[in-house]
Amino acid sequence: MTASGAEAPRALAGALALIRRLLALGLWLASVACAHYTARPLSPQAVKAALATRSPTALWVRRAHLLLPSLPPLVVHKGQRLTPNLAAVVAVVADPALRAARAQEALAHAQVLSAGLLPNPIFSYGLGIPLSGTGLTHAFRAGLGLPIQSLVTRGPRVRAARLHAQAVDLTVAWQEWQVAAAAKSLVYTLLVGRLQEQLLAREVHALRHSVAILADGQAAGYVTLGVAGAARLALRQTEVVELAVKRHQANIAGQLRSLLGLGAHAPLRLTHRTVHASHGRACMRAAPWLKGLARRRLDLLALRKGYRSQNAALRAAIAAQFPAITVGVNRARDTSDINTMGAGVSISLPIFNHNQGAIAEARATRRALFRAYAAQWFAARAGIHQLTVRMRYVRRELATTESSVHALNHLETVYHRALATQSIAALTYYQLLERLVKERLVLLQDRAQLDQLTVAVEAASGRFEWPKTCAGHA
Numbered sequence: 001m002t003a004s005g006a007e008a009p010r011a012l013a014g015a016l017a018l019i020r021r022l023l024a025l026g027l028w029l030a031s032v033a034c035a036h037y038t039a040r041p042l043s044p045q046a047v048k049a050a051l052a053t054r055s056p057t058a059l060w061v062r063r064a065h066l067l068l069p070s071l072p073p074l075v076v077h078k079g080q081r082l083t084p085n086l087a088a089v090v091a092v093v094a095d096p097a098l099r100a101a102r103a104q105e106a107l108a109h110a111q112v113l114s115a116g117l118l119p120n121p122i123f124s125y126g127l128g129i130p131l132s133g134t135g136l137t138h139a140f141r142a143g144l145g146l147p148i149q150s151l152v153t154r155g156p157r158v159r160a161a162r163l164h165a166q167a168v169d170l171t172v173a174w175q176e177w178q179v180a181a182a183a184k185s186l187v188y189t190l191l192v193g194r195l196q197e198q199l200l201a202r203e204v205h206a207l208r209h210s211v212a213i214l215a216d217g218q219a220a221g222y223v224t225l226g227v228a229g230a231a232r233l234a235l236r237q238t239e240v241v242e243l244a245v246k247r248h249q250a251n252i253a254g255q256l257r258s259l260l261g262l263g264a265h266a267p268l269r270l271t272h273r274t275v276h277a278s279h280g281r282a283c284m285r286a287a288p289w290l291k292g293l294a295r296r297r298l299d300l301l302a303l304r305k306g307y308r309s310q311n312a313a314l315r316a317a318i319a320a321q322f323p324a325i326t327v328g329v330n331r332a333r334d335t336s337d338i339n340t341m342g343a344g345v346s347i348s349l350p351i352f353n354h355n356q357g358a359i360a361e362a363r364a365t366r367r368a369l370f371r372a373y374a375a376q377w378f379a380a381r382a383g384i385h386q387l388t389v390r391m392r393y394v395r396r397e398l399a400t401t402e403s404s405v406h407a408l409n410h411l412e413t414v415y416h417r418a419l420a421t422q423s424i425a426a427l428t429y430y431q432l433l434e435r436l437v438k439e440r441l442v443l444l445q446d447r448a449q450l451d452q453l454t455v456a457v458e459a460a461s462g463r464f465e466w467p468k469t470c471a472g473h474a
Contacts, residue, residue, distance in 0.1 A: 081271045084187040084455075087260065091183035092176045094261030101172050108165035115161035119150045122326065128335065135335030143344065145328025149320070156316035163309035170302035177298055179259060181459035185452050186256040187270055192448035193249040194270075196441055200242040203437050207235040227426035234430040238437060245441075286388040289461035290381060296462030297380055303373040310369050314362040320355045324348040380460060387457040394453060398446040405443050408436040 082090065092098065121144055128139030214228040253268055262268075294300050326346045333339045415432050418424045 081269045082187065083271045084184040084191075087187045087256070087270075088180035088184040091179050091259040095179050095259050096261060098172075098176055098179055101175050104168055105165070105172055108161075108168035112158070112161040112165050115157040116154070118154075119147050121146045122328070130335045133335075136337045137333070137335060139333055139335045141330060141332040143328050143330035145326045145344070145346075147324065147326045149322055149324045152322045153316045153319045156312045156319060160309045160312035160316060163305050163312060167302045167305035167309060170298045170305060174298035174302060177459060177462070181455050183256065183259045185455045186252055186259070188451040188455065189252050189448060190249065190256065190268065191270055192444050192451070193245060193252065196245050196444050197242070197249065199440055199444070200238060200245060200437070203238050203433075204235065204242055207231065207238055211235050230425075230427040230430045234434050237434060241437070241441070286385045289384050289388065289457055289463065293380060293384075293461060294377060298462060300373065300377060300380065300462075303369065303376060307366065307369045307373060310362065310366040314359070314366055317355060317358040317362040320358065321350065323350050383460050384457060387453055387460060391450065391453045391457065394446060394450050398443070398450060401439065401443045401446050405436070405439050408432070408439055412436055 124141075124143045124145070126141045128141075130138070211228070211231045214231050218225065218228045254264065256268060257264065257266055294304075324347070327343070328345075329341070329343050331339075331341055412432060415424060415429045419426060419429045
């Protein structure tokens with residue numbers, strides 16, 4: 001074996017050792033710079049901890065500028081009775097569905113980080129070992145290159161990602177707005193339902209007392225069967241209505257507990273019903289609610305941010321037509337021991353694909369977002385108009401029902417005296433009493449419907465009014 005042939009295995013072994021050292025250095029650098037995996041098991045204990053009710057103050061302070069910019073942060077004390085507005089605050093913090101939606105915010109902000117990262121430089125190293133011939137030394141080639149296409153598109157990509165993150169924040173805030181309005185509406189419904197329960201409980205108690213007295217009179221022979229039967233019929237019908245109201249209350253209470261993140265049997269401590277200033281005539285017009293609509297409604301703001309994000313994405317797609325270029329420097333030595341230093345560039349030729357597909361997709365997406373914004377803006381205005389018209393008609397119905405209840409109250413007094421002197425039939429009196437109870441229930445339902453419409457128009461306008469501020473915007 002020649003000398004050069006004997007040295008070849010040793011040279012190969014040295015080259016392999018050098019490559020191993022370079023690989024070890026690269027792996028060490030990667031391990032220092034990279035993130036590490038942390039386990040998060042989907043266990044029942046972890047899910048229960050994630051659903052645990054948290055203090056509402058911290059999150060409320062952070063998001064107050066989006067939901068109620070004109071109001072100071074609220075503090076909810078343990079055991080405090082919830083008004084409709086306080087229930088809205090607690091629901092924004094505690095609703096499990098909103099907690100899941102907020103995870104999208106972290107994803108959007110991670111995309112901003114990803115869009116702003118610079119491309120990694122590319123290092124290459126090659127070694128040539130002469131196995132035969134008269135080579136003087138080992139040949140090697142080392143190069144360091146940097147792809148620059150992503151530098152060209154970095155600006156619009158970062159802007160698009162930031163605007164998208166802002167759009168996601170506003171979208172989640174709009175979901176919070178809807179949950180807050182739903183919780184507020186449910187509290188009003190429960191409070192009116194409790195008034196209905198109290199009314200029906202009083203009527204059932206009075207009717208049971210009357211049925212007992214009339215049953216004794218019927219046994220003594222001075223009360224006819226028709227009178228006692230009419231009283232029992234009125235009692236049964238009122239009990240059926242009372243049961244229906246209780247069933248409805250249980251359903252509404254379950255929905256509210258779900259929004260507040262409470263257990264199925266947790267008590268609901270609510271305050272008395274607050275009368276809205278929006279019940280006044282000034283808030284029945286659409287104009288105060290429509291003024292500045294596009295600047296207030298969070299879903300419209302989110303769509304505007306999304307449109308601007310897509311504009312930036314289109315700019316990035318157009319900039320990506322710039323061919324993929326990698327520039328670098330290299331250091332080399334051949335087997336004749338001739339050393340060279342040079343620079344290099346590689347360019348992809350945009351003959352078949354010059355990013356026309358991505359550009360067309362970005363333009364189509366921008367067009368769709370523009371039309372979505374226009375449709376949402378039109379629907380928002382139309383919805384507010386419809387709600388204010390319904391509020392005016394419900395207000396008229398409420399006034400009519402109040403007059404009817406007043407007249408029936410007077411008539412019930414007259415009929416009661418006539419029944420005592422046997423001037424009218426007992427069935428007629430108890431039919432009037434049944435109608436009076438129904439009209440009182442209708443009166444409460446009209447008031448509840450006006451509350452629901454008030455909350456709905458506040459939510460639809462992006463203006464979550466408190467009772468004393470609504471008339472001031474008219």
